[in-house]
Structures are given as C-alpha cells and as structure tokens.
Amino acid sequence: xxxxxxxxxxxxxxxxxxxxxxxxxxxxxxxxxxxxxxxxxxxxxxxxxxxxxxxxxxxxxxxxxxxxxxxxxxxxxxxxxxxxxxxxxxxxxxxxxxxxxxxxxxxxxxxxxxxxxxxxxxxxxxxxxxxxxxxxxxxxxxxxxxxxxxxxxxxxxxxxxxxxxxxxxxxxxxxxxxxxxxxxxxxxxxxxxxxxxxxxxxxxxxxxxxxxxxxxxxxxxxxxxxxxxxxxxxxxxxxxxxxxxxxxxxxxxxxxxxxxxxxxxxxxxxxxxxxxxxxxxxxxxxxxxxxxxxxxxxxxxxxxxxxxxxxxxxxxxxxxxxxxxxxxxxxxxxxxxxxxxxxxxxxxxxxxxxxxxxxxxxxxxxxxxxxxxxxxxxxxxxxxxxxxxxxxxxxxxxxxxxxxxxxxxxxxxxxxxxxxxxxxxxxxxxxxxxxxxxxxxxxxxxx
Amino acid sequence: xxxxxxxxxxxxxxxxxxxxxxxxxxxxxxxxxxxxxxxxxxxxxxxxxxxxxxxxxxxxxxxxxxxxxxxxxxxxxxxxxxxxxxxxxxxxxxxxxxxxxxxxxxxxxxxxxxxxxxxxxxxxxxxxxxxxxxxxxxxxxxxxxxxxxxxxxxxxxxxxxxxxxxxx
Numbered sequence: 001x002x003x004x005x006x007x008x009x010x011x012x013x014x015x016x017x018x019x020x021x022x023x024x025x026x027x028x029x030x031x032x033x034x035x036x037x038x039x040x041x042x043x044x045x046x047x048x049x050x051x052x053x054x055x056x057x058x059x060x061x062x063x064x065x066x067x068x069x070x071x072x073x074x075x076x077x078x079x080x081x082x083x084x085x086x087x088x089x090x091x092x093x094x095x096x097x098x099x100x101x102x103x104x105x106x107x108x109x110x111x112x113x114x115x116x117x118x119x120x121x122x123x124x125x126x127x128x129x130x131x132x133x134x135x136x137x138x139x140x141x142x143x144x145x146x147x148x149x150x151x152x153x154x155x156x157x158x159x160x161x162x163x164x165x166x167x168x169x170x171x172x173x174x175x176x177x178x179x180x181x182x183x184x185x186x187x188x189x190x191x192x193x194x195x196x197x198x199x200x201x202x203x204x205x206x207x208x209x210x211x212x213x214x215x216x217x218x219x220x221x222x223x224x225x226x227x228x229x230x231x232x233x234x235x236x237x238x239x240x241x242x243x244x245x246x247x248x249x250x251x252x253x254x255x256x257x258x259x260x261x262x263x264x265x266x267x268x269x270x271x272x273x274x275x276x277x278x279x280x281x282x283x284x285x286x287x288x289x290x291x292x293x294x295x296x297x298x299x300x301x302x303x304x305x306x307x308x309x310x311x312x313x314x315x316x317x318x319x320x321x322x323x324x325x326x327x328x329x330x331x332x333x334x335x336x337x338x339x340x341x342x343x344x345x346x347x348x349x350x351x352x353x354x355x356x357x358x359x360x361x362x363x364x365x366x367x368x369x370x371x372x373x374x375x376x377x378x379x380x381x382x383x384x385x386x387x388x389x390x391x392x393x394x395x396x397x398x399x400x401x402x403x404x405x406x407x408x409x410x411x412x413x414x415x416x417x418x419x420x421x422x423x424x425x426x427x428x429x430x431x432x433x434x435x436x437x438x439x440x441x442x443x444x445x446x447x
Numbered sequence: 448x449x450x451x452x453x454x455x456x457x458x459x460x461x462x463x464x465x466x467x468x469x470x471x472x473x474x475x476x477x478x479x480x481x482x483x484x485x486x487x488x489x490x491x492x493x494x495x496x497x498x499x500x501x502x503x504x505x506x507x508x509x510x511x512x513x514x515x516x517x518x519x520x521x522x523x524x525x526x527x528x529x530x531x532x533x534x535x536x537x538x539x540x541x542x543x544x545x546x547x548x549x550x551x552x553x554x555x556x557x558x559x560x561x562x563x564x565x566x567x568x569x570x571x572x573x574x575x576x577x578x579x580x581x582x583x584x585x586x587x588x589x590x591x592x593x594x595x596x597x598x599x600x601x602x603x604x605x606x607x608x609x610x611x612x613x614x615x
Contacts, residue, residue, distance in 0.1 A: 192597040218592055220556060239587060241560075262564060262588060265557040278561065280588070283519070283568025285561040306561040322558060329517075329558055350517075352555035366555050392599070395555055439556070 048085035049172065050113050051078065054096040055089075056120035056134065066130055066157045067122040073161035074118065076205060077179040078168060080420075081405075082427030087114055110139040118168060129153050132160050136168050146171045158207055159446070166445075178400035179204060182443040183407065184222040184231050187211065188415055188436035199233060199246065204400075204442070206432040212246060213253075221265065222246075223441045227272030231441075232256065234264045243277050245292075257290060257297070265308045269316060269336075276300070276310040276319065287321055287338075300338035311356045311363075312336060313380065320344075320354035320363050320380070331365055333380060344382030353396055356380070358444075359403035362423075366395045366408075375408050377423065388425035398442045407431065409438040504544065504614040508535050511611040512570055516604070517554065519565040521573055525610075529570060532612050533577035539614075540583065546570050547611045548588040549595070551604035556590060563588030570610040 053075045056067030078084035091112045094105050099119045109117045120134035129151055136146040146167050150160045159180060166177025187200040199219050202209040212231075213219055222233035229248040234241060243256040243266040256263070259279050266277040269289065276289045287301045287310045301307040305325035312319055313336075320333050326343065329350040334341040345351035349369030356363050357377075367374040367387065373394040376387040394410040404423050409416045415436030421428040431437070504510050510532070512525030521529070536544060548567030550559040567586035575581045594607040 193594055195592065197592075218589075220560075220592070236589075241587065262560070264560050278557070280561060280564045283565045283572075283586075285564065306558060306565070308557045308561050309555075322555075324558075329554075350554075352558050368553065368555075371553075393552065 048079075048083055049115050050087050051075075051084050051116045051118065052087050052089075052092060052109055052112070052114035052139075053078070053118040054092060054099065054120075056122050056132070057096045057100055058122040058124075060124065062154070063122040063124050063130060066132075066154060067120065070120065070122070070132065070157055070161040070164065071118075073158060073205070074165045074168070077162060077165035080205070080429060081169065082422060082429075083169075083173065084116075087112060104137055106137060106139045106142045109137075114139050116145075116168070116172065118164075120164070125151060130157070132157070132164075134164050134167075136171060158203065162203070162205075175404055176402040176445070178402045178405060178442075178445070180446050181401060182224075182446070183418075183431070184212075184224060184441050184443070185409075185418060185433070185437050186220060186222065186439040187433065188438055189215075192414075199231070200433075200437075201231075201248070202433070209434060212251070219244075221439050223267045224443045225268045225272040226270055226444045227268075230268075230272075232266040232268060232275050234266065243275065245275075256292075257295065265310065267311055269312050270314050271316060276312065278308040278310070287319070289336075298338070300334070300336075301341070302338075309353055311354050313356050314358055314360045318356075318380070320356055322352045322354060329368075331363065331378075331382075344378065344380065345385075346382060347385055355397055355399060357399050357403040358401050361403070364397035364399060364406055366397065375406065375421070377406075386425075388423070389419075389421055389428060396439055398440050400442050401444045407440045407442055409440060502611075502613045502615065503542070504532065504535055504612055508532055510613070511609045513605060514566055514608040514610070516551070516608070517562065518608075519562065519569045521569055525570075526573065529573045530577060533574050533579050536574065536579045536583060536614075540580070542583070542614050544584050544612050544614045546574075546584060546586045547593075547613060548586065549593060549607055549609050549611070550591045551607040552591045552594065552599065553604065554591065559590035560588050563590045566608075566610045570612065574612075 053071055055071045058064035058067045075086045079086055093108045096119055100121050104117055117137040117139055120132060123131045125131050131149060131151045133149040135144055137144050148167060152160050162180035165179040169177040181204045182201055183204055184201045187198045188195055190196040196215040197219050198215045199212040199222055201212055218236035220234045222231050224231060231246040233244055235244045241262040241264060243263040244253050245256050246253045256275060260281060262280045263277050266275050268275055274289050274291045278285045279288055284304055286299060286307050288297055288299050290297045303325050305323055307321060307323045309322040310319050317336055318333055319336055320331060322329055323332050329352050330343055331345040331351045331354045332341040332343050349367050351365050351367050353366040354363050362377040363380055364377050367376050372390055372392055374387045375389045375394055375397050376385060378385040391410050394408060397406045397408045399406060405420055407418055407420045409418050416438045418431040418437045418440045419428055420431055502510055508531040509528040512521060512528050546567040548563030550563050554562060564586060567588055571584050571586050574584060596603050596606050
C-alpha cells in the first residue's frame with residue numbers, strides 16, 4: 001500500500017511534466033497541419049528533480065576509489081538526461097558512512113531539498129572483484145524505492161554505474177533506462193574534399209572510445225545488430241562501395257555479399273538475422289533484404305526512382321523508407337514483404353532518413369525545407385508531425401533503446417558533431433568525441 | 448619544341464608517381480592481407496583528377512558536367528562536354544573510364560549516394576548513345592562525400608553537383 005502511494009508521489013511530478021509537454025505540443029501539431037514551420041522548443045518546461053547522490057563508500061583505498069567513480073558516473077548519466085539535478089554535496093548533512101551504518105535520516109535529506117537519495121557501498125570480494133550495493137530512497141514519502149547488488153570485476157565498474165543509473169531512471173520515470181548502451185559512429189578528420197572517415201565506438205557517455213577502422217577506406221552509416229555484437233556499415237574499400245559487417249567480438253569485417261552494383265543504406269531487421277539495404281543498378285536504387293544465414297536475397301521495391309533508407313518497425317511487420325517516386329524525396333511505409341507503399345510525409349519540403357522508434361509509436365526523420373534541415377518525428381501513419389531541432393545542417397537521427405532520446409549530427413564550426421535531445425525537443429547536448437563525428441547509431445541495452 | 452614537350456612529359460610522370468603512391472600502398476596491403484592494417488591512407492580522391500593519379504582525359508577535354516539541385520538531367524553544356532569526351536574515348540578503345548557521380552551537401556547521405564549514381568548513369572548513358580562502348584565505362588557514386596570544393600554557398604554547391612569522367 002505505502003509502496004504504491006509513494007510511487008504515486010514520485011510519478012505525480014512526471015505526470016505533470018508529461019501533461020505540460022503534451023499540452024504544449026498539441027498547438028504545434030495543429031499549426032503543422034497548416035504547414036507552418038515551428039520548431040518545438042519546450043526547453044525549461046521540465047524542472048529537473050533534485051537528487052542527493054552520495055559517494056559510494058568502500059572498505060579500503062581501492063574500493064573507495066571505485067565507489068567514488070561509480071557515484072560520479074551515475075550522477076553524470078542522470079544529469080545528462082535533463083530530468084535530474086545533483087544537489088551540491090557540500091549541503092549533504094549525513095555522511096555516507098553513517099547512512100551505511102544506521103540508515104538514512106530522510107527528514108534531513110528532505111530539508112536540504114533532495115527528493116531522491118542514492119547511497120551505496122563497494123566491498124572487495126575474492127579475485128579482485130567487488131560487490132556493489134546501492135539503494136534509492138524517496139525522501140518525501142520516506143521509503144526505499146530500489147535496492148540492488150552487483151558483483152563485478154574492478155575494471156567493469158563503469159557498466160555497473162550505468163546499470164545503477166538505469167535502475168534509478170526507471171524507478172523514477174517509469175521508462176526503461178538507456179545508460180548501459182554504446183554508440184557507433186563515423187569519426188571525421190582532414191579537409192572537406194579529402195575527408196578521412198573512421199568507424200568508431202564508445203559508451204553512450206563517451207567513455208571507452210575506440211576506432212574500429214584506420215581511415216584507409218571511406219566508411220559510412222554504421223548500425224548495430226539489435227541481437228548480437230555486430231555492426232553493419234558501408235565501405236568504399238577497393239573503390240567498390242558495398243555493405244559490410246563488422247564483428248565486435250573478433251574485430252573481423254567482411255563484405256555482406258557481392259552484388260552487381262553499389263549496396264548501401266544497410267540496417268538490421270529487428271531480429272538481427274537479416275539486413276535491409278539498397279542496391280543500385282543502372283542508376284536506379286531499390287530496396288532488398290538479405291537473410292544472413294541462408295544468404296537469400298528478396299527484392300522489396302521495384303520502382304524507377306530512388307528507393308533507399310529502409311527501417312523496420314520493431315515488430316518486423318512494416319518498413320519505412322524514402323523514395324522520390326512522387327518527384328521529391330518523401331517517406332513511405334510498406335509491408336515487410338514489399339509490395340504497395342503508402343506515402344506518409346505530406347508537409348512542405350523533402351523528407352529522408354526514416355528511423356522507426358524502438359517503441360513503435362513514432363518514425364524519426366530528417367526534413368529539408370527552405371535551405372534548413374530539421375530533425376522531426378511523426379506517427380507511422382504520417383500524423384502528428386513534430387519538428388524537434390533545426391539547423392544548417394542537421395541530419396541522421398538514431399533512437400535510444402527506450403525511444404525517449406534521439407541522437408543526430410549537426411554542423412558545428414567547420415565540421416560535424418553529434419548531439420542528443422529528448423523526444424520533446426528539450427535538453428539538446430553535444431556528445432563529446434575526440435574528432436568531428438557523424439552518422440551515430442545507438443545500441444540496444446547491453447546484455 | 449620537342450625537348451620542352453619531353454620535359455613536360457617527365458613532369459607529368461613525376462606528379463603521377465607522387466600522387467599514386469599512397470593509393471597503391473593501401474591497395475597492395477588490401478590485396479595481400481584482406482584484414483591487414485595499413486597506415487597509408489587511401490583517400491587520394493584528388494578533386495581535379497577524380498581518383499588517384501592523373502586523369503588522362505582531363506588533359507585534353509573537360510572531364511566533368513554539372514547538374515541542378517536534386518537533378519540528374521544533363522544540361523546543354525554538359526551534353527557538349529560529353530560529346531567531346533565521347534570523341535576522345537572512341538579514339539582510345541583500350542582505355543576504360545570511370546564516371547564518378549557527386550552531390551552537393553544539401554541532401555541526406557544515403558539519398559545523395561543514390562542521386563550521385565543517377566548522375567553518373569546519366570552521363571554514362573549519353574556517352575553510350577554517342578557510340579562509346581558500354582563495356583569501356585563504369586560508374587561510381589560518392590554522394591556528398593567528396594566535394595570538389597569546400598563551402599556552403601551556391602558557387603560551391605554548383606561545382607560539387609557533378610559527374611567526372613576519369614581515365615587512368
């Protein structure tokens with residue numbers, strides 16, 4: 001009973017936020033119907049929830065160090081989401097050692113304005129491993145909301161921190177977290193006319209950055225296999241532009257198959273067993289799907305126009321893609337078996353790069369109109385178009401696995417950088433990368 | 448007269464040797480090991496030559512044709528250039544040409560790969576219609592990945608929307 005009530009208390013604020021956002025979005029939707037362009041700026045609508053994330057304490061120097069690092073990564077994850085705000089630790093009254101020994105004095109935490117309190121311990125166990133325990137309390141109601149323990153090797157503390165942040169995010173928002181994830185993208189350097197592009201991978205917070213290719217081949221548009229440690233991308237190796245597969249466990253890359261023309265725009269099907277891609281023959285591109293085990297290839301479009309950018313719905317039944325069959329680049333939806341396609345984008349301008357949300361409810365896209373680029377979302381039937389960011393130049397959305405956050409690339413100075421943004425259009429943040437960056441793809445939650 | 452021509456020829460050879468070095472290194476390692484890594488970058492897409500080395504065709508005739516925004520239609524100027532290219536290619540049936548299709552930056556990446564290929568195909572089809580054997584010609588699209596010039600204005604975009612015929 002009490003548990004339900006305190007959850008309700010936590011949720012109240014979020015419901016309020018959701019209502020505010022929903023009501024602020026609907027006028028935009030109706031304006032859109034009149035084809036008036038308005039970027040949805042709802043920045044500042046949400047007041048981040050004040051949190052007290054205390055330093056996780058250990059029992060010796062090593063475990064204390066791990067604890068400190070975990071606390072800072074959890075804090076950074078939650079703050080980056082825009083939904084949480086860490087209070088100044090100088091205001092914390094009760095020391096973490098005291099919380100561990102005798103439990104939290106929740107009224108004290110409430111007094112300093114904390115709505116959520118996080119505390120944890122790190123205990124060395126055999127073989128250089130650590131047991132990490134953490135708890136989350138609701139200071140308003142005075143209840144523990146979550147308590148979990150993980151045992152891990154010392155070098156794996158970052159993933160534990162992301163998992164803890166995911167649990168906190170989930171308990172407070174009701175949404176699945178997205179912090180224990182990775183980003184694969186294209187790292188860019190060199191002059192624009194001779195750009196060097198490398199496949200690179202990193203944690204969603206930029207840690208553990210690694211280049212996967214050395215820049216000798218032009219590479220583009222990497223995407224994760226939702227079911228395996230694998231990436232599909234496009235490479236111009238030996239001046240034969242083709243779709244490739246990269247095994248993240250072995251580091252091996254191979255051409256997906258030899259075809260009588262350029263293959264490009266690859267993306268895994270939701271079950272990870274096939275790749276949808278485009279093939280060009282005689283100047284005309286159509287969409288195909290290849291089963292990776294049987295190597296069977298099925299043609300899905302057959303139209304004298306550009307057909308590319310295929311992206312499956314998460315249930316695998318439908319495919320969104322782009323085509324200029326109407327004369328201009330627009331977004332269409334067809335059955336996963338191909339056949340008749342229904343156009344869903346009808347606003348002014350050109351629409352491309354459709355990407356189906358992992359929740360199935362929305363399709364993200366790039367829109368071009370009047371010399372500007374936009375990132376937007378619409379429902380799979382084309383209704384409810386909403387533009388969430390605008391720039392010259394902005395392109396190529398990818399979804400966090402919870403369907404609440406998007407990432408894309410945007411011209412920043414002379415080159416491009418990646419940015420993340422909430423679905424509602426607030427909390428746009430640059431994603432830190434060592435060099436310029438484009439073509440991000442968000443991984444599913446790590447297993 | 449003859450002497451200065453020889454000097455010029457020698458200079459061309461020198462340039463060819465310099466420009467093709469990084470590419471041939473990368474190719475050699477790719478052929479030898481498949482997965483072996485090479486530190487020599489293989490990005491020698493010289494905007495003036497299209498690919499590595501000197502574009503023989505561009506020494507004598509205009510090697511490129513230009514397109515309108517989001518268009519693969521040949522212009523009158525473009526057709527004239529291709530007619531000269533066709534004459535040049537027909538007298539050298541032992542040479543193969545690659546037509547590279549390119550786009551300006553004002554399109555999405557994958558669409559531009561398709562559009563670039565469409566431009567290359569438009570140029571190729573016209574050359575074939577003028578009597579160049581199709582077997583002598585191949586196409587490749589670089590989309591917006593290899594602009595000829597840097598810049599985000601009409602002048603730069605116009606130069607970047609192109610199909611370049613490269614003979615090596």
